[in-house]
Amino acid sequence: MGFWIAIILIYILFIIGLTFLAFWLPKRKGRRKLGIFLGILTFLITTFPVTSFLIEDYWFFKSDVTQTLAKHDFHLEDDFEILEHEIIGLRDYYEQFTIEISEKDKQQLIRKIVNAENFEDKTIDQPLDDIYELPRYSNDETEEYTWNSRTTTEYRFHYYKPRPQGLTPVDEYIRIPIDGLTLKYELIYD
Structure with a gap:
């Protein structure tokens, strides 16, 4: 814990020092406005990588959902509302969003899942990757797996793509609860 606090303090001191130098050097030569501009620019550039993780939920729009x-050929015809969006992690990346959809869109999406060639009507709520043995790694870029299923609580589309050694596989879920008018999307790199 103390190690990470030291790293954070060093980073903060680095930002302050660099910002001060960017301001002070031009000011010393009589170019105060240039110093202010360079100081602000340096501060923004050095803090952007850290702050981008904190504010990325604010940069998520309906066009991102669509x-x-x-990508999986799911299309919404009616307007929808983003209820929640969350991104967690760097190495083990998890992104999820929940949207409120119309009854018409819900029925259309359910029909797409039920009419899929690989639809399974499951009576237990068990992740499909627990049922099937899937390769964790693959150098074949075209290798991917999809399942469409219904459990006791939801209709589910599951996409799985193994990746080369050293990269985590891609897991994507689109879930439509039997009760309610929501759609939940999950992307997991784990």
Whole structure:
């Protein structure tokens, strides 16, 4: 714990020092406005990598939802509302969002899942990757797996893509609860 506090303090001191130098050097030569501009610019550039993780939820829009769902050929015809969006982690990356959809879109998405060639009507709530043995690593870029299923509580689309050694596989879920008008998307690199 103390190690990370020291790293954070060193980073903060680095930002303060660099910002001060960017301001002070031009000011010393009589160019105060340039110093202010360079100081602010340096501060923004050095703090952006850290602050981008804190504010990325604010940069998530309906177009991002539409694009994400379209990757798997899921399309919403009616307007929807983003209820929640969350991103966690760097190495073990987890992203999820929940949207409120119309009854018409819900029925259309359920039909797409139920009419899929690989649809399974499950009576137990068990992750499908626990049922099937899936390769964790693969150098074949075209290798991917999809399942469509219904459990006791939801309709589910599951996409799995193994990746080369050293990279984590991609797990994506689109879940539509039997009760309610929501859609939940999860992306997991783990």
